[in-house]
Each structure stands twice: as C-alpha cells, then as structure tokens.
Amino acid sequence: MPSNIDLQAAFAEMQAARKALFDSSEKELTARENLKTAEYEAIQDGMIDGKNEQARKAQLAEIVEAEQCALYLAEMGKRKAALAHEIASMRVDAMKWQIRNDISIAALADSITAVV
DSSP states (O other), X not given: OOOXXXXXXXXXXXXXXXXXXXXXXXXXXXXXXXXXXXXHHHXXXXXXXXXXXXXXXXXXXXXXXXXXXXXXXXXXXHHHHHHHHHHHHHHHHHHHHHHHHHHHHHHHHHHHHHHO
C-alpha cells in the first residue's frame, strides 16, 4: 500500500502539473493573440502588397514568422504539459486503486477469518 508520503508526493506532482498546464495554456493564448495582432497590423499598415492571393499569403507568412514560431513553441509546450499532467493523474489513480484493492482484500480476509 502506498504510504501517506507517497500519496502526498503524487498529489503535489499532479497539482504542479495542473498548474504548468494552465500556465502553458495561457502562453498559447497569448502567442495566438500576438500572431493575430501582427497579422492585423501588417495588413492595416499596408505591408501586404502582393499582386495575387498567393503572393499576399507568402508576404504575410514572412512578416509574422516570429509570431508563428512563438505560437508553435507554445503549442508544443502545452502538449508536453498536458502529457505530464496525464501521467501524474494516472499515478494518483493507480495509488487510489491500490489502496481500494488493499482495503477490499483486508475486508475479505477479515470475513474469511470470522467464518473460520
């Protein structure tokens, strides 16, 4: 059976992972907003002057390349944080299952002992 210290550590790890997931979600939202702002400003400032849609899209992509890269990194960070949270949650669930299982086995052993 997991010790109280093990349980506390697992819950603390899950809590930290949840906080990291929240923080990474906020970074992703900020990066997404920064990208939209940069695209809007590029269009409003007349920086996009391509003769056709393909040329304009290429110009816009080049102008907002740094913001697009920041968004990609933020999305990757969020995926990693989500995985860490899922693993921490699974660890806590496994400990809970083990405790329930140990309690059930102890109750069964007590009932068998009472019959004999």
